[in-house]
Amino acid sequence: MSFVHQKKLTLFDIANYTMMTVISFMCVFPFLYVLSVSLTDRSVYVPYAFKLIPDKFSLESYAYILSSNSFLNALKSTVFITIVGTILNLIFTFTMAYGLTEKRLPHRNWIYGTVVFSLVFSAGIIPNFLLVKELGLMNSYWALIIPSLTNAWSLIVVKSFMDSLPHEVIESAKIDGCTDIRVFLKIVIPLSMPAIAAFTLFFAVAHWNTYFNALMFLTDSKKWTLQVLVKSLVLDNSAITAGMESSIGDSSPPSETVRSASVFLAILPILFVYPFLQKHFAKGVMLGSIKG
Amino acid sequence: MKAEPVAHHETTVQTRPRGSRWSDYVKYRHMYLLVIPGFLYFAVFKLVPMWGLLLAFKDYHPVAGFVGSPWVGWKHFTDLFTDDHFYVMLRNTLLINIFALVFFFPLPIFLAVMLNEIRHEAFKRLNQSLVYMPHFLSWVVIASLTFFMLSVDVGLVNKFIRGMGLEPYSFLNDTRLFWGMLTVQSIWKDAGWGTIIFLAAIAGVNPERYEAAVVDGANRFRQIWHVTLPAIRPTIVILLILRLGNMTDVNFEQVLLMMNPLVRSVADVFDTYVYNNGILRGMYSVGVAVGFFKGIVGLALVMASNRVVKRMGHEGIY
Numbered sequence: 271m272s273f274v275h276q277k278k279l280t281l282f283d284i285a286n287y288t289m290m291t292v293i294s295f296m297c298v299f300p301f302l303y304v305l306s307v308s309l310t311d312r313s314v315y316v317p318y319a320f321k322l323i324p325d326k327f328s329l330e331s332y333a334y335i336l337s338s339n340s341f342l343n344a345l346k347s348t349v350f351i352t353i354v355g356t357i358l359n360l361i362f363t364f365t366m367a368y369g370l371t372e373k374r375l376p377h378r379n380w381i382y383g384t385v386v387f388s389l390v391f392s393a394g395i396i397p398n399f400l401l402v403k404e405l406g407l408m409n410s411y412w413a414l415i416i417p418s419l420t421n422a423w424s425l426i427v428v429k430s431f432m433d434s435l436p437h438e439v440i441e442s443a444k445i446d447g448c449t450d451i452r453v454f455l456k457i458v459i460p461l462s463m464p465a466i467a468a469f470t471l472f473f474a475v476a477h478w479n480t481y482f483n484a485l486m487f488l489t490d491s492k493k494w495t496l497q498v499l500v501k502s503l504v505l506d507n508s509a510i511t512a513g514m515e516s517s518i519g520d521s522s523p524p525s526e527t528v529r530s531a532s533v534f535l536a537i538l539p540i541l542f543v544y545p546f547l548q549k550h551f552a553k554g555v556m557l558g559s560i561k562g
Numbered sequence: 563m564k565a566e567p568v569a570h571h572e573t574t575v576q577t578r579p580r581g582s583r584w585s586d587y588v589k590y591r592h593m594y595l596l597v598i599p600g601f602l603y604f605a606v607f608k609l610v611p612m613w614g615l616l617l618a619f620k621d622y623h624p625v626a627g628f629v630g631s632p633w634v635g636w637k638h639f640t641d642l643f644t645d646d647h648f649y650v651m652l653r654n655t656l657l658i659n660i661f662a663l664v665f666f667f668p669l670p671i672f673l674a675v676m677l678n679e680i681r682h683e684a685f686k687r688l689n690q691s692l693v694y695m696p697h698f699l700s701w702v703v704i705a706s707l708t709f710f711m712l713s714v715d716v717g718l719v720n721k722f723i724r725g726m727g728l729e730p731y732s733f734l735n736d737t738r739l740f741w742g743m744l745t746v747q748s749i750w751k752d753a754g755w756g757t758i759i760f761l762a763a764i765a766g767v768n769p770e771r772y773e774a775a776v777v778d779g780a781n782r783f784r785q786i787w788h789v790t791l792p793a794i795r796p797t798i799v800i801l802l803i804l805r806l807g808n809m810t811d812v813n814f815e816q817v818l819l820m821m822n823p824l825v826r827s828v829a830d831v832f833d834t835y836v837y838n839n840g841i842l843r844g845m846y847s848v849g850v851a852v853g854f855f856k857g858i859v860g861l862a863l864v865m866a867s868n869r870v871v872k873r874m875g876h877e878g879i880y
Contacts (some may be wrong), residue, residue, distance in 0.1 A: 282782045284677050293673070294692035297754065300707040305719060320721040366600025369593045376586045381601055386880040388608040391861045394853025395833065396840045397614025400698070403605070417753045419603045450592035478701030482815050486841060497702040501819065504706040507715075526716050540698050547698060548691055 291302035301537060308332070308531035315524045326355040330532040331523045340492075340499060341532065347411055354475040355415040359473040360466065362420040368426035368454050389422035395486075414480060414495070424469060431465045432458060471547045478539060499513055500536045504529045618851040624844070631847075638851035647830070655831045658817075661745045663696045665803060669749060670756030675790055677757060678764050679782065693754025704747055705819035710846060712743075735824040744816060754788070759801070763794040800876050807867025809862040832856040 279287075303322065310321075311513070312326035337340050369375065370382050392398075398417065407413035437459065444455050460465070481497040487495060494502070502508045507525065587594070613628075618638055621630045642648050674691065680686040696704070711718050712733040720730040733739055739857050767789060775785045814833040821829040840849020868878040 280782070282679070283681065286676055287685070290676060290680065290689045294689050297692050297696055297750070306708060307716075308591060318715075318721055318724050320718070320725040335880050356750055361605060362600050365596040369597030369600070372590065372593050375590050375597070376583060378597075381597060381604075382607065384601075384604050386602060389880065390864045391857055392608070393611035393614050394850065395619070395836045396849040396853060397611035397848050398607070399841055400614055400617075400846070401611050403832075406655050416749075417607050419607075420600055425600070429713050450590070451595065454596060463719075479698075479702075481700060481702050482818065482837075486837070499701055500706060502701045504709055505819065521627065524685060529706075530710060530717070533710070536706075537699060544691075544695060548694070562572055 276473070291339055301534065304530045304533050306526055308534050309523075310524050310527050312527070315418045315527060317526070324367050328523075329529040332535070333533050334523050335528055335535065341535075343492065344499040345535075346496050347493065348478060351414050351480075351495065352474050355477040356473040357471060358415060358419055359424075359477075363424050363428055363469065364462065364466070365454070365457070366452070367425050367496065368432055368458055370425070370429050371432045372450075384424045385425055389426070399486060408484070409485065409490045409493055410489055411488075411493070414477070417483070420475075424472070426463075428465055428469065432462065435461050467549075468547070471543055473544070474548070475540060496536055500532050501530045520541060576831060583642045597779040607806040613849060615811070615854050617847050618854045620847055622847045622850075624846075627804050634847075636850055639855065641854065643697060643860070644847075647835075650827060651830050651832055654828055655812055657741055657808060657811050658831070659742055661741050663805065665745050666749050666753065667802065671752040671794065672792070673753060673761055673766065674757035674760035675786055677761060678790060679786070690754075690757075693757070695754075697755035699751065701813065701819055704751055705816070708743070708747060734820070735822065737825050737828045740820070740828045742826045744813075744820065747816060747820075748813065760794050760797060763797045764790055767793045785788055796876065800871050802865045804879060808860075809863055811854055 307322055309327045309329070310324035310331075311326040314325040370378060370385075372378065383386050402408065402413050402417055405416075407416065438482055440453055440457055441460075444450075448456070467509065479497060480495070481501065484498045485501075486494040488498065507529070587726070598633055598662070600836045611621070617628070617631075619633060619635060620628075621634050621637075622628070622631045626632075677686060677689060678687065699707075700729075710716055712720070714720055714730045714732050714734075723730055733743070771789050772785055775789050780788060810832075812831050812833070817829055818837065820832055821834060833856070836849040836853050841854075866880070868880060870877045
């Protein structure tokens with residue numbers, strides 16, 4: 271847009287472009303490095319050796335890790351939690367947000383007040399933990415879905431998005447005798463597609479990345495999610511004890527390349543959805559102004 | 563609390579027919595169907611746990627149960643305030659936040675201004691894509707990447723140090739580096755993402771103001787100083803005040819992941835304490851008391867900062 275009036279590069283531009291390039295490179299360097307380690311063939315792998323790009327590439331570490339039961343189970347359960355959790359997040363958030371846009375709804379103020387209150391005060395880790403325990407959700411994947419069906423921030427953002435939808439369309443549909451649910455399904459949802467796209471991605475990323483709740487609620491290591499498993503593999507170096515007993519010995523690739531492959535696999539889905547995230551998140555964030 | 567007088571007011575002044583409340587319920591029955599699932603969620607998962615706060619005044623035993631456990635009054639709180647470790651956690655919380663305030667907070671502003679100065683849209687968008695990306699990675703991934711950079715056994719920096727023929731250094735176990743390391747991680751993850759709000763404020767500037775500045779002979783630095791920065795000043799002030807309202811909060815997953823026994827004295831914060839003692843060792847009542855304390859202080863700070871923002875004529879967080 272602004273290159274109409276000034277096309278010539280000044281010293282300022284060169285300095286700025288150089289700096290931004292360095293900053294951007296620093297943002298991607300750590301995982302380019304991890305990717306590079308994960309692709310190192312064992313024949314050229316030397317422990318403790320400084321090497322940015324391996325002399326010989328191999329997908330062996332990925333093949334190894336994807337053949338281990340513990341990793342596959344973690345992957346499957348994380349995919350399950352992400353898909354089911356995201357769908358339920360969308361349903362609970364968008365239905366409630368639309369209901370809250372109706373200012374004349376009796377009791378609306380204190381229902382909305384409860385939502386806002388949960389934004390600024392929470393009972394804390396232990397009361398929530400005890401509740402999940404009392405509900406019998408310990409060691410169930412539902413413990414990562416049900417206690418986070420929606421949240422105050424998303425509700426407030428979606429509600430403010432819906433408040434900005436063309437009022438006349440909704441009102442005239444109501445005058446024509448449409449019930450509120452019909453208006454919601456036939457008018458509000460189609461008009462909310464940008465917000466739905468943004469929040470699908472936000473919710474999915476949040477579920478995929480959940481660590482602490484998984485650590486707290488899934489005490490059985492057979493039920494671990496991907497993040498908990500990756501933490502254990504990389505930070506505690508427990509690759510062998512984490513259920514990969516099947517292939518101890520000479521057949522397993524170096525632990526460093528396996529560990530880096532596990533990190534990269536945990537990033538990969540995010541990289542896949544990132545172009546879509548890119549397109550929609552700015553809208554999503556702008557909707558909620560400063561709350562993000 | 564305010565609902566009562568308002569309802570009263572409505573019924574007396576507007577002289578509605580009797581049973582209007584009931585007819586409202588009928589009229590909005592579909593709206594209620596939409597609201598109720600979400601509301602039940604908030605009632606069960608946000609309001610019911612408030613009962614658990616009473617455990618802070620009891621000596622909870624799983625065998626005795628919630629009702630059977632004896633009341634102990636303020637014991638857990640007085641124990642807490644007389645424990646030296648409480649002041650260690652308080653110091654760690656405040657210092658991690660002060661580090662963030664001093665080193666992290668200005669960076670998104672600087673980055674946004676510099677991104678705004680990029681004249682080639684495609685290059686600008688590429689840079690934005692790359693600096694936003696780390697925001698979407700989990701703390702586990704970020705801790706793992708840190709490990710692949712700094713640890714003794716696989717860290718790239720130590721591989722380099724070894725290559726130079728020097729002894730490797732355990733950066734991750736050094737108490738002097740811990741807060742700085744957390745700050746660098748946070749910057750890497752979120753400084754780029756933090757630019758969005760400032761870029762939006764900058765996008766609202768009328769281009770004529772830049773043109774006028776150019777006509778007046780302003781170079782790029784003076785354009786930034788006299789046009790861009792004044793445009794984002796309100797945003798900076800609001801975010802700063804709201805940030806001050808979050809001084810009791812740290813990125814709990816981040817601290818939990820980077821913590822190890824050697825750096826515990828600088829890493830332990832209220833939430834890690836609650837997890838380690840409450841959840842792992844079953845000292846529920848102590849954990850609830852610590853969480854309650856943190857929650858109340860946090861609530862007071864958030865309310866105060868929100869009030870200040872609203873006083874200034876801006877929209878607060880609620």
